[in-house]
Amino acid sequence: MRSDVKTWIGAGVTAPVRLLAQMADVPLRQWQRLAGRGGMIGFFLLPNMLIFGVFVLVPLGINFAYSVTGGTAVFLPDRSYVGGANFDRLLDCTNHFDPNSCRDDVFWIAVWNTVRFVGLQVTAMTICAMITALILNSKIRARAFWRAVFFFPVLLSPVVVGLIWRWILQRQGLLNYLLYQFDAEQVNWLTERGWAFTAAVGVSVWAHVGFYALILLAGLQAIPRDLYEAAEMDGTKPARAFWRITLPLLWPNLLVVIVLSLIRAVQVFDEVYVLTGGGPGTSTLYLTQYIYEVGFASTLRNSGVASAASLLMGGVLVVLTLLQLGLTRWRDRK
Amino acid sequence: MGRIRLENITKNFGGLQVLKGINLEIEEGELVVFVGPSGCGKSTLLRQISGLDKPSSGAILINDRDVTEVSAADRGLAMVFQSYALYPHMTVKLNLAFGLQNAKMPKAEIETRIADAARMLEITPLLSRRPGQLSGGQRQRVAIGRAIVRDPTAFLLDEPLSNLDAELRVSMRAELGALHARLGATMIYVTHDQVEAMTLADRIVVLRGGQIEQVAAPIDLFERPANRFVAGFIGAPSMNFLTPEEAASLNGTPPAGAALIGVRPQHLEPADSGLTLTVTLVEALGTETVIHGEIAGGKRLLLTLPGHRPVQVGGQLTVNADPARLHFFDAQDQRIG
Numbered sequence: 146m147r148s149d150v151k152t153w154i155g156a157g158v159t160a161p162v163r164l165l166a167q168m169a170d171v172p173l174r175q176w177q178r179l180a181g182r183g184g185m186i187g188f189f190l191l192p193n194m195l196i197f198g199v200f201v202l203v204p205l206g207i208n209f210a211y212s213v214t215g216g217t218a219v220f221l222p223d224r225s226y227v228g229g230a231n232f233d234r235l236l237d238c239t240n241h242f243d244p245n246s247c248r249d250d251v252f253w254i255a256v257w258n259t260v261r262f263v264g265l266q267v268t269a270m271t272i273c274a275m276i277t278a279l280i281l282n283s284k285i286r287a288r289a290f291w292r293a294v295f296f297f298p299v300l301l302s303p304v305v306v307g308l309i310w311r312w313i314l315q316r317q318g319l320l321n322y323l324l325y326q327f328d329a330e331q332v333n334w335l336t337e338r339g340w341a342f343t344a345a346v347g348v349s350v351w352a353h354v355g356f357y358a359l360i361l362l363a364g365l366q367a368i369p370r371d372l373y374e375a376a377e378m379d380g381t382k383p384a385r386a387f388w389r390i391t392l393p394l395l396w397p398n399l400l401v402v403i404v405l406s407l408i409r410a411v412q413v414f415d416e417v418y419v420l421t422g423g424g425p426g427t428s429t430l431y432l433t434q435y436i437y438e439v440g441f442a443s444t445l446r447n448s449g450v451a452s453a454a455s456l457l458m459g460g461v462l463v464v465l466t467l468l469q470l471g472l473t474r475w476r477d478r479k
Numbered sequence: 480m481g482r483i484r485l486e487n488i489t490k491n492f493g494g495l496q497v498l499k500g501i502n503l504e505i506e507e508g509e510l511v512v513f514v515g516p517s518g519c520g521k522s523t524l525l526r527q528i529s530g531l532d533k534p535s536s537g538a539i540l541i542n543d544r545d546v547t548e549v550s551a552a553d554r555g556l557a558m559v560f561q562s563y564a565l566y567p568h569m570t571v572k573l574n575l576a577f578g579l580q581n582a583k584m585p586k587a588e589i590e591t592r593i594a595d596a597a598r599m600l601e602i603t604p605l606l607s608r609r610p611g612q613l614s615g616g617q618r619q620r621v622a623i624g625r626a627i628v629r630d631p632t633a634f635l636l637d638e639p640l641s642n643l644d645a646e647l648r649v650s651m652r653a654e655l656g657a658l659h660a661r662l663g664a665t666m667i668y669v670t671h672d673q674v675e676a677m678t679l680a681d682r683i684v685v686l687r688g689g690q691i692e693q694v695a696a697p698i699d700l701f702e703r704p705a706n707r708f709v710a711g712f713i714g715a716p717s718m719n720f721l722t723p724e725e726a727a728s729l730n731g732t733p734p735a736g737a738a739l740i741g742v743r744p745q746h747l748e749p750a751d752s753g754l755t756l757t758v759t760l761v762e763a764l765g766t767e768t769v770i771h772g773e774i775a776g777g778k779r780l781l782l783t784l785p786g787h788r789p790v791q792v793g794g795q796l797t798v799n800a801d802p803a804r805l806h807f808f809d810a811q812d813q814r815i816g
């Protein structure tokens with residue numbers, strides 16, 4: 146009975162699709178007769194290539210063009226060619242580890258802030274995702290519910306994430322209110338350098354941990370239960386079973402988590418920007434925010450420098466992405 | 480030493496009682512086979528013995544020590560899993576060593592034990608390979624090797640051969656038998672394959688629906704099945720069951736109270752007088768001929784004759800059996816005599 150209804154609904158839903166497919170059938174046959182089977186590949190790829198071209202390749206090209214021009218004009222033909230001057234400005238330092246010695250000190254502050262952020266965030270993310278996945282994989286009550294709870298933040302818009310946590314962490318926010326109720330000392334979570342950095346890391350971990358936990362959970366569930374029973378018969382203590390069985394078998398998934406979260410951490414922007422606005426001072430200013438502010442938010446928009454910075458960051462991301470691709474291939478071969 | 484005693488073991492999963500009071504005594508060095516249809520609780524019972532699972536009630540004693548609350552690791556048993564459950568990321572050698580390392584055994588001792596087991600199982604050339612690089616039969620050997628190196632009180636094997644192809648299954652079966660003879664260790668072997676049970680076992684435990692139907696040596700099980708279920712389960716093709724009226728023309732007289740008469744297909748032979756059947760199907764296997772037929776009243780009957788017999792489908796055949804070969808069951812399906 147229920148399956149009848151399902152079939153019926155399914156037929157209703159697919160009917161328009163089937164109609165479209167039938168309508169497309171005749172012209173496609175004609176096309177295939179003309180272009181041959183090889184030509185069909187190009188035909189089916191075309192829509193995607195168009196979108197990719199319009200929204201990725203063309204902007205990338207324009208970005209290149211802007212990066213070698215100067216001035217404040219918006220339209221490319223109005224801008225003057227400056228060669229590598231923008232890159233010179235960004236990379237000119239007597240000591241790259243000391244932003245004060247750089248011509249564009251804010252860029253290098255953003256660079257080193259990003260490096261620190263990535264280091265801590267990826268570590269924290271991997272550990273939190275691992276712990277979450279282990280808990281979600283164990284025999285707890287209402288497991289499906291907890292899985293949903295941990296995955297839920299992933300579905301939130303980053304701006305919403307930033308706002309929620311700002312309400313919680315701001316000077317007169319929820320957390321301080323609770324501390325006040327318990328007569329504990331209140332903290333300016335978002336305006337003290339150390340706490341603001343910690344909050345930025347913590348919130349971005351909270352927002353994305355569900356996604357990475359899911360990757361690890363899939364890996365954990367792919368490990369046969371028999372192995373743990375064999376290990377139990379072999380007298381393996383739970384901690385040793387984790388290090389000697391779970392971790393090695395989960396390693397491919399763990400690598401994916403590390404690389405993916407690395408790539409995303411480098412691009413950190415929205416939720417932290419909403420949360421702290423890069424402050425206090427420049428203590429949570431990261432690369433994407435630097436690019437955004439130089440290129441769009443400041444009164445003197447410097448699209449040239451912003452484009453050059455984007456390209457530098459893009460270079461780093463390309464390297465990381467290639468790393469991820471390589472690792473995925475390696476994993477699939479295993 | 481490896482004496483195992485099960486006292487009134489029950490196991491419930493939620494509202495479902497899967498083991499319904501199992502009592503059994505397994506002697507030192509004995510190879511006991513748990514056999515029964517799929518889902519009868521064989522694996523569950525083995526898991527209670529192994530310590531991977533705890534019974535809902537009852538006690539498990541190993542060498543007179545109550546181990547019901549003792550962890551799997553501390554029972555001194557080794558298990559061979561149907562899936563082999565080899566650690567895929569470790570070499571064969573590490574697979575064998577892992578349990579010994581857990582027990583903090585000295586390196587030299589581990590090396591000797593692995594070398595011995597590998598020689599016994601002829602897996603020495605495979606020691607540096609990973610399980611993924613082994614064939615099914617080789618994995619099976621490694622799984623057994625992992626149990627052997629532990630020098631356990633008893634071996635527990637859960638359908639260890641059912642993932643092998645038919646040919647390999649037969650040869651591994653013989654090897655397991657030889658291994659048991661050589662090690663002299665207690666083994667509990669679970670299978671749903673009665674040929675495995677009959678060939679390997681010192682004693683067979685027939686399970687059905689979470690209860691023991693009969694415990695006996697293979698040949699006793701075949702010759703003196705305790706009830707109708709065992710009679711039908713052991714032996715292939717299955718025993719024929721006839722009502723006293725249907726069996727009236729057979730030699731011999733049923734004892735008082737016999738509600739059912741059983742006769743194995745192998746024990747029926749052509750005769751001048753007896754049951755007359757109409758042949759419906761003939762399966763010529765070369766070594767034997769399986770004849771399906773129907774007697775008056777429509778009851779189906781099977782008999783197997785040695786060698787090749789030219790029998791016509793649709794023809795009539797009169798068969799009879801040695802009265803000593805008949806089995807009698809009462810109205811409660813229990814054996815009489």
Ligand SMILES: Nc1ncnc2c1ncn2[C@@H]1O[C@H](COP(=O)(O)OP(=O)(O)O)[C@@H](O)[C@H]1O
Binds near residue numbers: 516523524
């Ligand atoms: N963990 C479990 N939870 C619920 N039911 C189980 C569990 N393990 C086994 N069962 C049930 O117990 C019965 C016996 O299972 P098992 O011992 O695996 O049978 P088999 O004789 O085929 O090895 C089956 O009906 C099975 O569904």
Ligand SMILES: [Mg+2]
Binds near residue numbers: 521
């Ligand atoms: Mg089973």
